Amino acid sequence: MSRNRRVDLLPPPAPSRTETKREAATTDATTGASIDVRDVAGRLAGAVDSVIAGKHDVAEIAVATVLAGGHLLIEDVPGVGKTLLAQVIARAIGGSFRRVQGTSDLLPGDVTGSLVPSGDQHGGRDNHRMQFRPGPVFANVVLFDELNRATPRTQSALLELAEERTVTVDGVTHPLPDPFLLIATQNPIDIAGTYRLGEGALDRFAAVVTPGWADRESELEVLTGRRGRSMLAAVDAVVTTDDMLRARAAVAVIDVSDTVATYVIELLEATRRHPQIRLGASTRAGVSLIALARAIAAARGRTYVVADDVATVAIAALAHRVAGTGDANTGRDFVAECLATVTPPTV
8 A cells, every 4th residue: 555755844842041032232323233243242252251261362253253154163172161162152142052962873863853753644544754853953053062073974964054054854955043053162183082074064164263271360260260160150141143133134244345355365375375285275265254354343343344354363264274285284374374474455
């Protein structure tokens, strides 16, 4: 007897954290939306600084990534606050939140969702119905902890959802919530039990930050409980999802002159000509760099991008997108060298 196969959509699981209701940031009519973005950026950076000691430069890049509509990868050795930084950002943004823990036995369906049989029967016959059960990525903010402990097959499940904000299962495409932000952490590749992220997966992240070891004063703040994980519970949502959508829209229209865009092109070309770089930065990397520079400019209260905005985010935007010929230097070293060789515009 033939079976009729149907696919239904189950509703996502109830959010683990409800959106905090707050008044939207006020936009000044004379200066435009940049005042609104500066306020949103200040609240987010303040939330990070209240927990993470001595890493304001990292907080600035992380907030710019959020405002630019990109995804953030936090990479460093265990114990320097990668997961804590991601958790602070997630708590500071209103909306739904999910966490995925990277392990070697994690399957793509565990991340994106999968089809499950309903088990319904109609008229005494099996009427085989398949329902899509959304995975944990169906949230406004998703933390994928220790991403490179997941296998390459599972890592590849992030390609579509990070780029297109959709998940396709069995030929059916399901949109992710808007806004959608992916924050991932990873350990260095020489740490046991890790798998190297492919260039395609790395390219989906607008920026990569490396918190590094805390200085002595900052470490004292953590050890005495004035900063660090003990302060995480005190972090509440400081912006709503509506704030985020409006801020992202304002960032997208920040002016980029031909002069600044040419400076970005010269940086990209410098990575392609570098004798120790076998894979230079792509045009997509340039697009991401411009988006981050726009966010930095807006967070600093300007409606236009200057060369210093580009330089601020260049290493975070490009280092993970270039590959060297050996292990002597890192992508950060290479991009820093390229920045030193390209003369920034003076206007």
